[in-house]
Amino acid sequence: MLNNYSTEDKVLLAVDCIIFGFDEESLKILLIKRDFEPEKGKWSLIGGFLKKEETLDIAAIRILNHLTGFQDIYMEQLYTFSKVDRDPVERTISTAYYALINIAEHDKELIQKYSAKWFDIAEAPKLIFDHDEMLDKATKRLRYRASTKPIGFELLPQKFTMRQLQKLYEAILAEKLDKRNFINKINSFDILIKLDEKDMKSSRKGSFLYKFDQEKYEEKVSEGFNFKV
Amino acid sequence: MLNNYSTEDKVLLAVDCIIFGFDEESLKILLIKRDFEPEKGKWSLIGGFLKKEETLDIAAIRILNHLTGFQDIYMEQLYTFSKVDRDPVERTISTAYYALINIAEHDKELIQKYSAKWFDIAEAPKLIFDHDEMLDKATKRLRYRASTKPIGFELLPQKFTMRQLQKLYEAILAEKLDKRNFINKINSFDILIKLDEKDMKSSRKGSFLYKFDQEKYEEKVSEGFNFKV
Numbered sequence: 335m336l337n338n339y340s341t342e343d344k345v346l347l348a349v350d351c352i353i354f355g356f357d358e359e360s361l362k363i364l365l366i367k368r369d370f371e372p373e374k375g376k377w378s379l380i381g382g383f384l385k386k387e388e389t390l391d392i393a394a395i396r397i398l399n400h401l402t403g404f405q406d407i408y409m410e411q412l413y414t415f416s417k418v419d420r421d422p423v424e425r426t427i428s429t430a431y432y433a434l435i436n437i438a439e440h441d442k443e444l445i446q447k448y449s450a451k452w453f454d455i456a457e458a459p460k461l462i463f464d465h466d467e468m469l470d471k472a473t474k475r476l477r478y479r480a481s482t483k484p485i486g487f488e489l490l491p492q493k494f495t496m497r498q499l500q501k502l503y504e505a506i507l508a509e510k511l512d513k514r515n516f517i518n519k520i521n522s523f524d525i526l527i528k529l530d531e532k533d534m535k536s537s538r539k540g541s542f543l544y545k546f547d548q549e550k551y552e553e554k555v556s557e558g559f560n561f562k563v
Numbered sequence: 564m565l566n567n568y569s570t571e572d573k574v575l576l577a578v579d580c581i582i583f584g585f586d587e588e589s590l591k592i593l594l595i596k597r598d599f600e601p602e603k604g605k606w607s608l609i610g611g612f613l614k615k616e617e618t619l620d621i622a623a624i625r626i627l628n629h630l631t632g633f634q635d636i637y638m639e640q641l642y643t644f645s646k647v648d649r650d651p652v653e654r655t656i657s658t659a660y661y662a663l664i665n666i667a668e669h670d671k672e673l674i675q676k677y678s679a680k681w682f683d684i685a686e687a688p689k690l691i692f693d694h695d696e697m698l699d700k701a702t703k704r705l706r707y708r709a710s711t712k713p714i715g716f717e718l719l720p721q722k723f724t725m726r727q728l729q730k731l732y733e734a735i736l737a738e739k740l741d742k743r744n745f746i747n748k749i750n751s752f753d754i755l756i757k758l759d760e761k762d763m764k765s766s767r768k769g770s771f772l773y774k775f776d777q778e779k780y781e782e783k784v785s786e787g788f789n790f791k792v
Binding site: 335338339343344345346347383384385386387388389390391411413414416417418427429478481482521555558559560562 | 567571572573574575576604612613614615616617618619620642643645646649654656657660707710711786787788789791
Protein backbone atom coordinates (compact mmCIF):
# COMPACT_ATOMS: atom_id res chain seq x y z
CA MET A 335 0.00 0.00 0.00
CA LEU A 336 1.29 3.42 -0.91
CA ASN A 337 0.31 5.72 1.93
CA ASN A 338 1.20 9.10 0.51
CA TYR A 339 -1.68 11.22 -0.73
CA SER A 340 -2.61 14.87 -0.68
CA THR A 341 -6.01 16.27 0.24
CA GLU A 342 -6.13 17.62 -3.29
CA ASP A 343 -6.49 14.07 -4.53
CA LYS A 344 -9.90 13.81 -2.89
CA VAL A 345 -12.71 13.62 -5.38
CA LEU A 346 -16.45 13.83 -5.60
CA LEU A 347 -18.13 10.49 -6.12
CA ALA A 348 -21.34 10.39 -8.09
CA VAL A 349 -23.77 7.53 -8.63
CA ASP A 350 -25.64 7.14 -11.93
CA CYS A 351 -28.54 4.73 -12.35
CA ILE A 352 -29.30 3.03 -15.63
CA ILE A 353 -32.92 1.94 -15.34
CA PHE A 354 -34.07 -0.30 -18.16
CA GLY A 355 -37.78 -0.94 -18.51
CA PHE A 356 -39.79 -3.56 -20.36
CA ASP A 357 -43.42 -2.95 -21.31
CA GLU A 358 -44.10 -6.32 -23.01
CA GLU A 359 -43.15 -4.74 -26.31
CA SER A 360 -39.78 -3.02 -26.23
CA LEU A 361 -36.78 -2.19 -24.09
CA LYS A 362 -36.79 1.32 -22.68
CA ILE A 363 -34.44 3.52 -20.69
CA LEU A 364 -35.46 6.04 -18.02
CA LEU A 365 -33.90 9.49 -18.49
CA ILE A 366 -34.24 12.79 -16.74
CA LYS A 367 -34.02 16.34 -18.04
CA ARG A 368 -31.20 18.17 -16.32
CA ASP A 369 -32.40 21.41 -14.69
CA PHE A 370 -29.11 23.13 -13.91
CA GLU A 371 -25.88 24.13 -15.65
CA PRO A 372 -23.78 22.84 -17.26
CA GLU A 373 -25.77 20.99 -19.92
CA LYS A 374 -29.06 22.35 -18.57
CA GLY A 375 -32.06 21.05 -20.54
CA LYS A 376 -30.16 18.01 -21.84
CA TRP A 377 -31.06 14.40 -21.02
CA SER A 378 -29.16 12.53 -18.36
CA LEU A 379 -29.18 9.27 -16.46
CA ILE A 380 -30.69 9.41 -12.97
CA GLY A 381 -27.76 10.58 -10.84
CA GLY A 382 -26.47 12.36 -7.78
CA PHE A 383 -23.58 12.57 -5.33
CA LEU A 384 -22.52 10.11 -2.68
CA LYS A 385 -22.81 11.45 0.87
CA LYS A 386 -20.22 10.91 3.55
CA GLU A 387 -22.38 8.56 5.61
CA GLU A 388 -23.55 6.36 2.75
CA THR A 389 -22.31 3.29 0.90
CA LEU A 390 -22.64 3.40 -2.89
CA ASP A 391 -25.55 0.91 -2.76
CA ILE A 392 -27.46 3.12 -0.33
CA ALA A 393 -26.71 6.26 -2.34
CA ALA A 394 -28.01 4.63 -5.53
CA ILE A 395 -31.29 3.70 -3.83
CA ARG A 396 -31.69 7.17 -2.28
CA ILE A 397 -30.98 9.00 -5.53
CA LEU A 398 -33.28 6.80 -7.58
CA ASN A 399 -36.05 7.16 -5.04
CA HIS A 400 -35.63 10.91 -4.73
CA LEU A 401 -35.70 11.57 -8.47
CA THR A 402 -38.32 9.05 -9.55
CA GLY A 403 -40.25 7.82 -6.53
CA PHE A 404 -39.23 4.21 -7.27
CA GLN A 405 -38.96 1.91 -4.29
CA ASP A 406 -37.51 -1.53 -3.71
CA ILE A 407 -35.68 -1.75 -6.98
CA TYR A 408 -32.73 -4.09 -6.90
CA MET A 409 -29.83 -2.46 -8.71
CA GLU A 410 -26.53 -4.08 -9.49
CA GLN A 411 -23.24 -2.23 -9.54
CA LEU A 412 -21.98 -2.01 -13.11
CA TYR A 413 -18.69 -0.13 -13.34
CA THR A 414 -16.87 2.94 -12.06
CA PHE A 415 -16.14 5.62 -14.66
CA SER A 416 -13.15 7.86 -14.07
CA LYS A 417 -12.12 9.85 -17.13
CA VAL A 418 -10.35 12.91 -15.78
CA ASP A 419 -12.53 15.50 -17.50
CA ARG A 420 -15.80 13.56 -17.60
CA ASP A 421 -17.49 16.31 -15.59
CA PRO A 422 -16.33 19.73 -16.84
CA VAL A 423 -17.04 21.49 -13.54
CA GLU A 424 -15.02 19.41 -11.14
CA ARG A 425 -13.24 16.08 -10.98
CA THR A 426 -15.99 13.56 -10.36
CA ILE A 427 -15.80 9.78 -10.46
CA SER A 428 -19.06 8.00 -11.07
CA THR A 429 -20.14 4.51 -10.11
CA ALA A 430 -22.93 3.27 -12.35
CA TYR A 431 -25.72 0.94 -11.22
CA TYR A 432 -28.28 -0.78 -13.41
CA ALA A 433 -31.63 -2.52 -13.14
CA LEU A 434 -34.28 -3.93 -15.46
CA ILE A 435 -37.85 -3.47 -14.28
CA ASN A 436 -41.38 -4.14 -15.43
CA ILE A 437 -42.65 -0.69 -16.39
CA ALA A 438 -46.33 -1.42 -15.76
CA GLU A 439 -45.59 -2.60 -12.23
CA HIS A 440 -43.77 0.56 -11.23
CA ASP A 441 -45.63 3.09 -13.32
CA LYS A 442 -47.68 4.43 -10.44
CA GLU A 443 -44.58 5.14 -8.39
CA LEU A 444 -43.02 7.30 -11.07
CA ILE A 445 -43.43 10.92 -10.01
CA GLN A 446 -43.37 13.55 -12.68
CA LYS A 447 -41.91 16.55 -10.89
CA TYR A 448 -38.40 15.91 -12.23
CA SER A 449 -39.59 15.09 -15.74
CA ALA A 450 -38.11 11.60 -15.83
CA LYS A 451 -39.27 9.91 -19.00
CA TRP A 452 -39.06 6.50 -20.64
CA PHE A 453 -37.40 6.37 -24.05
CA ASP A 454 -37.28 3.50 -26.46
CA ILE A 455 -33.61 2.39 -26.42
CA ALA A 456 -33.37 2.82 -30.18
CA GLU A 457 -34.68 6.38 -29.97
CA ALA A 458 -32.89 7.66 -26.89
CA PRO A 459 -31.47 11.19 -27.20
CA LYS A 460 -27.79 12.00 -26.86
CA LEU A 461 -26.89 12.09 -23.17
CA ILE A 462 -24.65 14.40 -21.14
CA PHE A 463 -21.03 13.70 -20.17
CA ASP A 464 -20.06 10.03 -20.59
CA HIS A 465 -23.61 8.78 -19.97
CA ASP A 466 -23.87 7.31 -23.48
CA GLU A 467 -20.83 5.18 -22.68
CA MET A 468 -22.47 4.08 -19.41
CA LEU A 469 -25.69 3.19 -21.21
CA ASP A 470 -23.73 1.26 -23.81
CA LYS A 471 -21.84 -0.73 -21.20
CA ALA A 472 -25.04 -1.48 -19.28
CA THR A 473 -26.80 -2.62 -22.46
CA LYS A 474 -23.95 -5.00 -23.21
CA ARG A 475 -24.00 -6.34 -19.65
CA LEU A 476 -27.77 -6.85 -19.87
CA ARG A 477 -27.39 -8.77 -23.15
CA TYR A 478 -24.63 -10.90 -21.70
CA ARG A 479 -26.79 -11.53 -18.64
CA ALA A 480 -29.72 -12.60 -20.83
CA SER A 481 -27.54 -14.94 -22.88
CA THR A 482 -26.04 -16.74 -19.88
CA LYS A 483 -28.94 -16.97 -17.43
CA PRO A 484 -32.74 -17.10 -17.61
CA ILE A 485 -34.45 -13.72 -17.58
CA GLY A 486 -38.09 -12.74 -17.43
CA PHE A 487 -39.36 -13.82 -14.05
CA GLU A 488 -39.88 -10.25 -12.85
CA LEU A 489 -40.64 -8.85 -16.31
CA LEU A 490 -43.51 -10.93 -17.67
CA PRO A 491 -47.00 -11.54 -16.28
CA GLN A 492 -47.24 -14.74 -14.25
CA LYS A 493 -48.77 -16.54 -17.26
CA PHE A 494 -47.39 -15.63 -20.64
CA THR A 495 -47.31 -16.83 -24.22
CA MET A 496 -44.19 -18.07 -26.00
CA ARG A 497 -44.50 -15.01 -28.20
CA GLN A 498 -44.30 -12.68 -25.18
CA LEU A 499 -41.15 -14.43 -23.96
CA GLN A 500 -39.64 -14.21 -27.44
CA LYS A 501 -40.47 -10.47 -27.53
CA LEU A 502 -38.56 -9.99 -24.28
CA TYR A 503 -35.48 -11.72 -25.66
CA GLU A 504 -35.74 -9.81 -28.93
CA ALA A 505 -36.02 -6.52 -27.03
CA ILE A 506 -32.94 -7.22 -24.93
CA LEU A 507 -30.81 -8.75 -27.66
CA ALA A 508 -31.99 -6.14 -30.19
CA GLU A 509 -32.46 -8.71 -32.91
CA LYS A 510 -35.26 -10.69 -34.50
CA LEU A 511 -35.12 -14.35 -33.52
CA ASP A 512 -36.35 -17.28 -35.57
CA LYS A 513 -39.51 -18.59 -33.90
CA ARG A 514 -38.77 -22.29 -34.17
CA ASN A 515 -35.15 -21.93 -33.05
CA PHE A 516 -36.24 -19.81 -30.12
CA ILE A 517 -38.82 -22.37 -28.98
CA ASN A 518 -36.33 -25.24 -29.26
CA LYS A 519 -33.69 -23.31 -27.39
CA ILE A 520 -35.98 -22.26 -24.55
CA ASN A 521 -37.47 -25.74 -24.25
CA SER A 522 -33.98 -27.24 -24.03
CA PHE A 523 -33.44 -25.27 -20.80
CA ASP A 524 -36.47 -26.96 -19.25
CA ILE A 525 -37.54 -23.91 -17.22
CA LEU A 526 -41.13 -23.56 -18.48
CA ILE A 527 -44.37 -25.25 -17.50
CA LYS A 528 -46.93 -25.42 -20.29
CA LEU A 529 -50.43 -24.74 -18.98
CA ASP A 530 -53.76 -26.09 -20.22
CA GLU A 531 -55.04 -22.54 -20.66
CA LYS A 532 -54.83 -20.48 -23.80
CA ASP A 533 -54.55 -16.77 -24.39
CA MET A 534 -57.37 -16.15 -26.90
CA LYS A 535 -56.49 -12.52 -27.70
CA SER A 536 -53.48 -13.27 -29.83
CA SER A 537 -55.10 -15.37 -32.56
CA ARG A 538 -58.30 -17.19 -33.47
CA LYS A 539 -56.94 -20.54 -32.34
CA GLY A 540 -55.34 -18.96 -29.29
CA SER A 541 -51.83 -19.46 -27.88
CA PHE A 542 -50.90 -21.73 -25.02
CA LEU A 543 -49.89 -20.02 -21.82
CA TYR A 544 -46.73 -20.87 -19.89
CA LYS A 545 -45.29 -20.09 -16.53
CA PHE A 546 -41.77 -20.44 -15.18
CA ASP A 547 -40.88 -23.50 -13.15
CA GLN A 548 -39.46 -21.45 -10.32
CA GLU A 549 -37.17 -24.16 -8.94
CA LYS A 550 -35.62 -25.01 -12.29
CA TYR A 551 -35.45 -21.35 -13.21
CA GLU A 552 -33.43 -20.58 -10.10
CA GLU A 553 -31.23 -23.61 -10.69
CA LYS A 554 -30.38 -22.25 -14.14
CA VAL A 555 -29.76 -18.78 -12.72
CA SER A 556 -27.03 -20.18 -10.50
CA GLU A 557 -25.71 -22.75 -13.02
CA GLY A 558 -25.88 -20.56 -16.08
CA PHE A 559 -26.50 -21.64 -19.67
CA ASN A 560 -25.53 -20.50 -23.10
CA PHE A 561 -28.37 -19.01 -25.10
CA LYS A 562 -26.32 -18.32 -28.20
CA VAL A 563 -24.71 -21.63 -29.06
CA MET B 564 -29.14 14.79 -11.36
CA LEU B 565 -29.04 16.16 -7.84
CA ASN B 566 -26.56 19.00 -7.87
CA ASN B 567 -26.23 19.75 -4.17
CA TYR B 568 -23.11 18.49 -2.48
CA SER B 569 -20.73 19.76 0.15
CA THR B 570 -16.94 19.68 -0.06
CA GLU B 571 -17.07 17.43 2.97
CA ASP B 572 -18.55 14.72 0.81
CA LYS B 573 -15.31 14.45 -1.13
CA VAL B 574 -13.51 11.19 -0.51
CA LEU B 575 -10.20 9.52 -1.08
CA LEU B 576 -10.26 6.93 -3.80
CA ALA B 577 -7.97 3.94 -3.52
CA VAL B 578 -7.18 1.22 -6.01
CA ASP B 579 -6.48 -2.34 -4.89
CA CYS B 580 -5.06 -4.97 -7.22
CA ILE B 581 -5.88 -8.65 -6.87
CA ILE B 582 -3.09 -10.44 -8.73
CA PHE B 583 -3.70 -14.15 -9.17
CA GLY B 584 -0.80 -16.28 -10.34
CA PHE B 585 -0.58 -19.76 -11.81
CA ASP B 586 2.65 -21.79 -11.65
CA GLU B 587 1.42 -24.93 -13.47
CA GLU B 588 0.50 -26.40 -10.13
CA SER B 589 -1.70 -24.15 -8.03
CA LEU B 590 -3.48 -20.82 -7.91
CA LYS B 591 -1.66 -18.14 -5.94
CA ILE B 592 -2.31 -14.59 -4.79
CA LEU B 593 0.27 -11.80 -4.57
CA LEU B 594 0.25 -9.99 -1.22
CA ILE B 595 2.37 -7.27 0.31
CA LYS B 596 3.38 -6.62 3.89
CA ARG B 597 2.08 -3.26 5.02
CA ASP B 598 4.87 -1.06 6.36
CA PHE B 599 2.92 1.73 8.03
CA GLU B 600 0.11 2.17 10.55
CA PRO B 601 -2.65 1.23 10.95
CA GLU B 602 -2.31 -2.53 10.54
CA LYS B 603 1.46 -2.26 10.09
CA GLY B 604 3.08 -5.66 9.46
CA LYS B 605 -0.19 -7.24 8.25
CA TRP B 606 -0.73 -8.58 4.74
CA SER B 607 -2.58 -6.51 2.20
CA LEU B 608 -3.51 -6.47 -1.46
CA ILE B 609 -1.32 -4.31 -3.69
CA GLY B 610 -2.90 -0.87 -3.31
CA GLY B 611 -2.55 2.90 -3.32
CA PHE B 612 -4.43 6.15 -3.88
CA LEU B 613 -5.80 7.61 -7.09
CA LYS B 614 -4.14 10.87 -8.12
CA LYS B 615 -6.02 13.85 -9.48
CA GLU B 616 -4.65 13.50 -13.01
CA GLU B 617 -5.24 9.76 -13.38
CA THR B 618 -8.04 7.47 -14.45
CA LEU B 619 -8.59 4.40 -12.29
CA ASP B 620 -7.07 2.15 -15.00
CA ILE B 621 -3.91 4.23 -15.08
CA ALA B 622 -3.68 4.37 -11.29
CA ALA B 623 -3.99 0.58 -11.06
CA ILE B 624 -1.11 0.12 -13.53
CA ARG B 625 1.08 2.70 -11.77
CA ILE B 626 0.49 1.25 -8.30
CA LEU B 627 1.08 -2.32 -9.42
CA ASN B 628 4.26 -1.33 -11.23
CA HIS B 629 5.56 0.76 -8.35
CA LEU B 630 5.04 -1.92 -5.70
CA THR B 631 6.01 -5.01 -7.69
CA GLY B 632 7.87 -3.99 -10.84
CA PHE B 633 5.24 -5.75 -13.03
CA GLN B 634 4.72 -4.29 -16.46
CA ASP B 635 2.13 -4.76 -19.18
CA ILE B 636 -0.32 -6.65 -17.05
CA TYR B 637 -3.88 -6.38 -18.24
CA MET B 638 -6.15 -5.86 -15.26
CA GLU B 639 -9.91 -5.80 -15.31
CA GLN B 640 -12.02 -3.61 -13.06
CA LEU B 641 -13.85 -5.79 -10.56
CA TYR B 642 -15.98 -3.74 -8.19
CA THR B 643 -15.96 -0.58 -6.08
CA PHE B 644 -16.07 -1.13 -2.32
CA SER B 645 -17.58 1.60 -0.19
CA LYS B 646 -18.35 0.50 3.36
CA VAL B 647 -18.29 3.69 5.40
CA ASP B 648 -15.66 2.56 7.94
CA ARG B 649 -13.65 0.21 5.69
CA ASP B 650 -10.53 2.32 6.32
CA PRO B 651 -10.38 3.34 10.00
CA VAL B 652 -8.25 6.44 9.35
CA GLU B 653 -10.35 8.25 6.80
CA ARG B 654 -13.30 7.65 4.50
CA THR B 655 -11.81 5.85 1.52
CA ILE B 656 -13.62 4.18 -1.35
CA SER B 657 -11.66 1.51 -3.16
CA THR B 658 -11.98 0.25 -6.71
CA ALA B 659 -10.58 -3.24 -7.07
CA TYR B 660 -8.88 -4.59 -10.19
CA TYR B 661 -7.87 -8.16 -10.90
CA ALA B 662 -5.63 -10.14 -13.20
CA LEU B 663 -4.43 -13.71 -13.61
CA ILE B 664 -0.84 -14.11 -14.76
CA ASN B 665 1.70 -16.81 -15.45
CA ILE B 666 4.07 -16.58 -12.47
CA ALA B 667 7.12 -17.97 -14.29
CA GLU B 668 6.79 -15.41 -17.05
CA HIS B 669 6.76 -12.43 -14.70
CA ASP B 670 8.98 -13.74 -11.95
CA LYS B 671 12.02 -11.76 -13.02
CA GLU B 672 10.07 -8.50 -12.89
CA LEU B 673 9.03 -8.98 -9.29
CA ILE B 674 11.15 -6.73 -7.14
CA GLN B 675 11.59 -7.64 -3.52
CA LYS B 676 12.04 -4.28 -1.82
CA TYR B 677 8.39 -4.09 -0.77
CA SER B 678 8.24 -7.74 0.31
CA ALA B 679 5.45 -8.71 -2.06
CA LYS B 680 5.00 -12.47 -1.86
CA TRP B 681 3.00 -15.21 -3.57
CA PHE B 682 0.69 -17.24 -1.34
CA ASP B 683 -1.19 -20.35 -2.20
CA ILE B 684 -4.85 -19.28 -2.23
CA ALA B 685 -5.75 -21.94 0.30
CA GLU B 686 -3.03 -20.75 2.68
CA ALA B 687 -3.35 -16.98 2.36
CA PRO B 688 -3.16 -15.05 5.64
CA LYS B 689 -5.97 -12.86 6.95
CA LEU B 690 -5.86 -9.53 5.12
CA ILE B 691 -6.36 -5.94 6.30
CA PHE B 692 -9.60 -3.95 6.03
CA ASP B 693 -12.11 -5.52 3.61
CA HIS B 694 -9.40 -7.09 1.45
CA ASP B 695 -10.61 -10.62 2.23
CA GLU B 696 -13.98 -9.63 0.81
CA MET B 697 -12.27 -8.26 -2.30
CA LEU B 698 -10.25 -11.44 -2.74
CA ASP B 699 -13.39 -13.51 -2.31
CA LYS B 700 -15.28 -11.53 -4.94
CA ALA B 701 -12.35 -11.71 -7.36
CA THR B 702 -12.04 -15.48 -6.86
CA LYS B 703 -15.73 -15.91 -7.65
CA ARG B 704 -15.42 -13.73 -10.73
CA LEU B 705 -12.41 -15.74 -11.90
CA ARG B 706 -14.30 -19.02 -11.43
CA TYR B 707 -17.28 -17.66 -13.30
CA ARG B 708 -14.97 -16.45 -16.05
CA ALA B 709 -13.36 -19.89 -16.31
CA SER B 710 -16.73 -21.62 -16.47
CA THR B 711 -18.14 -19.44 -19.25
CA LYS B 712 -15.13 -18.84 -21.52
CA PRO B 713 -11.91 -20.64 -22.38
CA ILE B 714 -8.97 -19.84 -20.16
CA GLY B 715 -5.32 -20.81 -20.31
CA PHE B 716 -3.89 -19.16 -23.40
CA GLU B 717 -1.63 -16.85 -21.37
CA LEU B 718 -1.17 -19.27 -18.49
CA LEU B 719 0.15 -22.48 -20.01
CA PRO B 720 3.25 -23.13 -22.11
CA GLN B 721 2.55 -23.06 -25.84
CA LYS B 722 2.44 -26.87 -25.90
CA PHE B 723 0.86 -28.56 -22.92
CA THR B 724 -0.55 -31.88 -21.80
CA MET B 725 -4.20 -32.53 -21.03
CA ARG B 726 -3.12 -33.03 -17.43
CA GLN B 727 -1.63 -29.53 -17.28
CA LEU B 728 -4.85 -28.03 -18.62
CA GLN B 729 -6.88 -30.02 -16.11
CA LYS B 730 -4.56 -28.77 -13.32
CA LEU B 731 -5.30 -25.19 -14.35
CA TYR B 732 -9.05 -25.76 -14.21
CA GLU B 733 -8.76 -27.58 -10.90
CA ALA B 734 -6.68 -24.75 -9.45
CA ILE B 735 -9.19 -22.09 -10.48
CA LEU B 736 -12.34 -24.03 -9.65
CA ALA B 737 -10.76 -25.36 -6.43
CA GLU B 738 -12.09 -28.85 -7.00
CA LYS B 739 -10.83 -32.18 -8.30
CA LEU B 740 -12.29 -32.97 -11.71
CA ASP B 741 -12.92 -36.41 -13.11
CA LYS B 742 -10.32 -37.02 -15.83
CA ARG B 743 -12.62 -38.57 -18.41
CA ASN B 744 -15.38 -35.98 -17.92
CA PHE B 745 -12.85 -33.20 -18.19
CA ILE B 746 -11.42 -34.53 -21.45
CA ASN B 747 -14.89 -34.97 -22.97
CA LYS B 748 -15.95 -31.51 -21.90
CA ILE B 749 -12.84 -29.79 -23.23
CA ASN B 750 -12.97 -31.74 -26.49
CA SER B 751 -16.61 -30.76 -26.99
CA PHE B 752 -15.52 -27.10 -27.15
CA ASP B 753 -13.23 -27.92 -30.08
CA ILE B 754 -10.52 -25.40 -29.10
CA LEU B 755 -7.53 -27.77 -28.94
CA ILE B 756 -5.17 -29.11 -31.59
CA LYS B 757 -3.65 -32.47 -30.72
CA LEU B 758 0.00 -32.62 -31.75
CA ASP B 759 2.08 -35.59 -32.88
CA GLU B 760 4.59 -34.88 -30.14
CA LYS B 761 4.58 -36.35 -26.68
CA ASP B 762 5.79 -35.06 -23.36
CA MET B 763 7.94 -37.95 -22.10
CA LYS B 764 8.55 -36.59 -18.59
CA SER B 765 5.10 -37.34 -17.25
CA SER B 766 5.01 -41.12 -17.73
CA ARG B 767 6.80 -44.02 -19.39
CA LYS B 768 4.42 -44.03 -22.36
CA GLY B 769 4.44 -40.23 -22.49
CA SER B 770 1.48 -37.86 -22.85
CA PHE B 771 0.34 -36.22 -26.05
CA LEU B 772 0.90 -32.50 -26.30
CA TYR B 773 -1.79 -30.03 -27.31
CA LYS B 774 -1.94 -26.43 -28.30
CA PHE B 775 -4.87 -24.04 -28.52
CA ASP B 776 -6.50 -23.43 -31.89
CA GLN B 777 -6.24 -19.66 -31.56
CA GLU B 778 -9.07 -18.84 -33.95
CA LYS B 779 -11.55 -21.22 -32.33
CA TYR B 780 -10.34 -20.21 -28.87
CA GLU B 781 -11.08 -16.56 -29.58
CA GLU B 782 -14.42 -17.46 -31.11
CA LYS B 783 -15.38 -19.21 -27.88
CA VAL B 784 -14.12 -16.28 -25.81
CA SER B 785 -16.60 -14.00 -27.54
CA GLU B 786 -19.44 -16.58 -27.81
CA GLY B 787 -19.02 -18.10 -24.39
CA PHE B 788 -19.77 -21.67 -23.32
CA ASN B 789 -20.92 -23.44 -20.22
CA PHE B 790 -18.25 -25.55 -18.58
CA LYS B 791 -20.45 -26.82 -15.78
CA VAL B 792 -23.46 -28.33 -17.51
